[in-house]
Structure formats: C-alpha cells, structure tokens
Amino acid sequence: xxxxxxxxxxxxxxxxxxxxxxxxxxxxxxxxxxxxxxxxxxxxxxxxxxxxxxxxxxxxxxxxxxxxxxxxxxxxxxxxxxxxxxxxxxxxxxxxxxxxxxxxxxxxxxxxxxxxxxxxxxxxxxxxxxxxxxxxxxxxxxxxxxxxxxxxxxxxxxxxxxxxxxxxxxxxxxxxxxxxxxxxxxxxxxxxxxxxxxxxxxxxxxxxxxxxxxxxxxxxxxxxxxxxxxxxxxxxxxxxxxxxxxxxxxxxxxxxxxxxxxxxxxxxxxxxxxxxxxxxxxxxxxxxxxxxxxxxx
Numbered sequence: 001x002x003x004x005x006x007x008x009x010x011x012x013x014x015x016x017x018x019x020x021x022x023x024x025x026x027x028x029x030x031x032x033x034x035x036x037x038x039x040x041x042x043x044x045x046x047x048x049x050x051x052x053x054x055x056x057x058x059x060x061x062x063x064x065x066x067x068x069x070x071x072x073x074x075x076x077x078x079x080x081x082x083x084x085x086x087x088x089x090x091x092x093x094x095x096x097x098x099x100x101x102x103x104x105x106x107x108x109x110x111x112x113x114x115x116x117x118x119x120x121x122x123x124x125x126x127x128x129x130x131x132x133x134x135x136x137x138x139x140x141x142x143x144x145x146x147x148x149x150x151x152x153x154x155x156x157x158x159x160x161x162x163x164x165x166x167x168x169x170x171x172x173x174x175x176x177x178x179x180x181x182x183x184x185x186x187x188x189x190x191x192x193x194x195x196x197x198x199x200x201x202x203x204x205x206x207x208x209x210x211x212x213x214x215x216x217x218x219x220x221x222x223x224x225x226x227x228x229x230x231x232x233x234x235x236x237x238x239x240x241x242x243x244x245x246x247x248x249x250x251x252x253x254x255x256x257x258x259x260x261x262x263x264x265x266x267x268x269x270x271x272x273x274x275x276x277x278x279x280x281x282x283x284x285x286x287x288x289x290x291x292x293x294x295x296x297x
Contacts, residue, residue, distance in 0.1 A: 003057075004035065004056075004057050004058070004059070005054075005057065005058045005059070006058075006059050006061055006095055007058060007059070007060050007061065008060075008061050008063040009032070009060045009061065009062060009063065010062070010063065010064050011062040011064060011065055011068060012068075013068050013072065014028060014062075014065050014066075014068040014069035014072055015027070015028055015069070015072050015083065016028070016029070023082065023117075023279070023280055023283060024081065024082040024083065024084045024117060025081060025082075026081055026082070026083045026084065027083075027084050027087045027088065028069070028083050028084070028085045028086075028087075028105070028116075029062075029085075029086060029087065029088045029089050029091075030061070030062055030065050030085075030086075030091055030101045030102070030105065031059055031060065031061060031062070031089045031090075031091070031093065031095065031096075032046065032047070032059070032060035032062070032088075032089060033047060033052075033054070033055050033056065033057075033058055033059040033060055033089060034055065034056065034059065034089040034090055034093050035056065035059060035093045035094050035095060035161050036056075036090055036093055036121055036122075036159055036160075036161045036162045037056045037159070037160045037161045038121075038158060038159045038162070039157070039158050039159075039229070039230055039233040040158065040188050040190065040220060040222075040226065040230050041055070041056075041226060041229075042221065042223070042226050043055070043088045043089060044224070044225045044226055044229060045224045045225050045226070046088055046089075059089075059093070059095055061095070061099055061101075062101075065101065065105075066101070066104050066105070066108065069105065069108055070108055070111075070112075073108055073109075073111075073112035073114055074112060078112070078114075080112070080113060080114050080115065080139070081114075081115075082115045082116065082117060082140065082283070082287070083109070083114060083115070083116045083117070084116070084117045085105070085116050085117065085118045086118060086119060086120065087119075090119075090120050090121055090122060091105075091118065091120065092120045092121075092122040092124040092125045093122065093161075094122075094124075094161065096122075096124060097124060102125075102128055103127075103128055103131060106128055106131040106132060106135060107131065109135055109139075109141075110131065110134055110135050110138060113138050113139050114139065115139045115140035115141060115286075115287060116135070116140075116141050116142070117141075117142040117144070118132075118141070118142065118143050118144070119144040119145070119146055119185055120143075120144075120145060120146070121145070121146050121147075121159060121162035121163065121168065122162065122163050122168075123163050123167045123168060123170065123171040124163075125143065125171060126171055126174060129174065129175070129178075132175065132178060132180060133178040133179070133180070135180075136178045136179035136180040137178075137179050139286070139287075140181065140282070140283060140286040140287045141180045141181070142180065142181040142182075142183060142279065142282065142283075143171075143172070143175045143180050143181070143182050143183075144182070144183040144184065144185050144216075144279075145168040145169065145171060145172050145183075145184060145185065146168075146185040146186075146187055147165050147168050147169065147184060147185070147186060147203060147206075148165075148186065148187070148188065148189070148190065148194050149165065149193075149194045149199055149203075150165050150166075150199060150202040150203060150206065151194075151199065152164060152165065154193060154194065157233075157237055158190070158193075158194075165206075166206075169206045169207070169209070169210045170210075172184065172207075172210040172212055173209070173210040173211065176210060176211045176212070179286075181213050181214075181279070181282035181283070181286065182210070182211075182212050182213050183212055183213055183214045183215065183216060183279055184203070184207040184210075184212050184214070184215040184216065185216050185218070186200070186203055186215065186216065186217040186218065186266075187216070187217065187218035188218055188219060188220035188221070189217055189218065189219055189220060189262065189266075190220050191220065191241075191244075191245065191248055191254060191258065191262075192238075192241040192244055192245065193238065193241065195262055195265075197265060197269070200265060200266060200269050201269050201272075203215075204269050204270055204272070204273045204275055205273060207273065207275055208273040208274070208275060212275070213276060213279070213281070213282050214275065214276040214277060214278055214279045214281070214282070215270055215275040215276070215277065216277065216279055217263075217266045217270075217277075219253065219254055219259060219262065220249075220253075220254070221252050221253050222249050222252060222253075223252040227249070227252075231245065231246065231249075
C-alpha cells in the first residue's frame with residue numbers, strides 16, 4: 001500500500017458553478033482526492049484533470065481557497081445562493097484535522113450570510129459545532145451524513161477510512177439541537193449487499209432516533225473508472241455476488257425491474273418510521289421565510 005501524500009496546490013477560484021440550479025448551483029471542494037477510500041466512489045475520474053491516477057493516495061489541498069472564497073462572497077454580484085460543500089470530496093476527511101480549513105470556511109459563510117449544504121462520512125464535523133450552530137441562526141445550513149449500512153464489517157469493506165455508522169448518527173442527533181436542517185443520505189444502496197430489508201430498516205430506525213428532517217436514498221451507479229474499480233472489489237471481497245452484479249450492471253445503472261422492487265421496500269420502510277423523503281421542505285422554510293425571523297437567534 002503506497003504512503004499517502006498531501007500536496008498543496010493553488011486554485012483559481014473557490015466556487016464552481018454547476019449547470020443546474022436546483023437545489024443548488026455552486027460547489028465548493030477544499031480538497032482534491034479523498035482518504036475515505038469508498039469502493040463505490042463516483043469521483044475517481046476527477047484526478048484525470050491532474051494527470052494523476054491515485055485518487056485515494058494523493059490528496060491535493062487548495063491552500064489559497066480562503067482568499068478566493070472571500071473575494072467571491074463579498075462580490076456585489078454574489079446573491080447568497082446555496083453552496084454545496086464537498087460534493088466531490090469529503091471536507092471532513094482525516095487530513096482536515098491538520099489543515100483545519102473548514103472552520104475558516106464557515107466563518108466566511110457566517111460573515112457573508114451564505115447558506116450551505118454539508119454532507120460527510122465523518123464525525124469530525126462536530127469539532128465545528130459552534131460555528132455551524134451560529135450559521136444555522138443566520139441562514140439555511142444543511143448537515144447530512146451519508147450512511148450505507150449498519151453492518152460494521154460491510155462498512156469497513158465499503159468505506160475503509162470513514163467513521164463508524166453509529167458515530168454518524170450520533171453526529172446527526174447532536175446537530176438536530178441546532179437550527180440546522182439535518183438529513184440522512186442512504187447513498188449508494190448496493191445491490192445484494194446493503195439493499196436488504198434488515199439493513200434499510202436499521203438505517204431508518206437510527207434516522208428516526210436521530211430525529212432527522214429527511215432520509216434520501218440513492219441507487220448505485222457504475223460509470224467510467226468507478227465501474228472496473230468497484231467490480232474488482234466485489235470479485236475479490238464478495239465473489240458470491242460478482243456474477244449477479246455484472247449481470248445487473250450491464251449498463252451504468254441497474255434496470256427498472258430491480259429499482260421498482262428496491263424503492264417499494266425503501267418507501268414502505270420510510271413510511272413505517274414516518275420519515276420525510278424531501279430535503280427541499282427545509283430549504284423553503286428556512287430560505288424563503290422573512291429575514292427578521294432569524295433576528296435574535
């Protein structure tokens with residue numbers, strides 16, 4: 001196993017404008033590459049732009065991102081749109097303990113009253129609890145945990161450097177004490193591995209216990225470099241489902257027949273625990289209400 005490297009780089013901008021506008025049109029990624037090592041990671045391709053194939057072993061740190069972010073947020077043209085933080089790589093991956101960029105990012109969001117969405121597989125985000133609490137009393141902030149399974153042995157195989165699933169739910173429970181919107185992302189649901197009645201029921205039971213605002217599922221897609229990487233993992237670690245997986249994923253996504261059965265299960269179990277499937281409700285409530293409702297909070 002190669003030794004992991006951390007490489008400082010300069011970026012030309014902090015915010016990346018997306019083609020879509022709903023529910024957000026801006027991405028902010030403070031790192032390139034990710035230590036979590038998720039076998040299903042869709043972003044492996046992103047290192048191609050750096051002519052570097054070691055997505056999990058070489059993490060690039062955008063050392064001047066704070067300077068660019070402040071310049072962009074203070075611009076008269078900035079409309080305080082929602083910023084999605086960590087859409088490509090987790091902002092709270094282990095190296096964040098050393099660089100501590102997120103506290104400064106959050107301070108800028110507070111300063112310029114900019115709403116944001118943060119999704120993570122780490123409870124390191126609790127370090128910044130006070131800053132996120134403060135931001136939640138100024139504008140919309142969403143904190144979401146991506147959790148794929150409650151079986152720790154499977155979790156360790158799928159996401160070797162993420163924190164335990166129970167810790168992610170404990171983190172959500174803590175942030176529920178703030179004014180933040182809090183959600184569970186069950187993404188991706190891996191066929192024949194994490195799509196069982198027992199696993200999804202356990203995830204939604206924990207979500208209910210954590211009092212999340214919503215629970216959002218997503219199926220597994222295998223495209224580009226992710227496909228051979230993931231299938232090789234399945235062949236090595238779960239050979240008993242390898243042929244089924246290859247048959248199901250002749251294309252980038254599973255077929256309609258599989259999805260229909262899966263989402264019947266997901267929707268039934270989500271209803272069992274009375275969990276919302278909409279993350280936009282909180283956006284509408286917190287983004288478009290009268291600004292003076294935030295005063296004094």
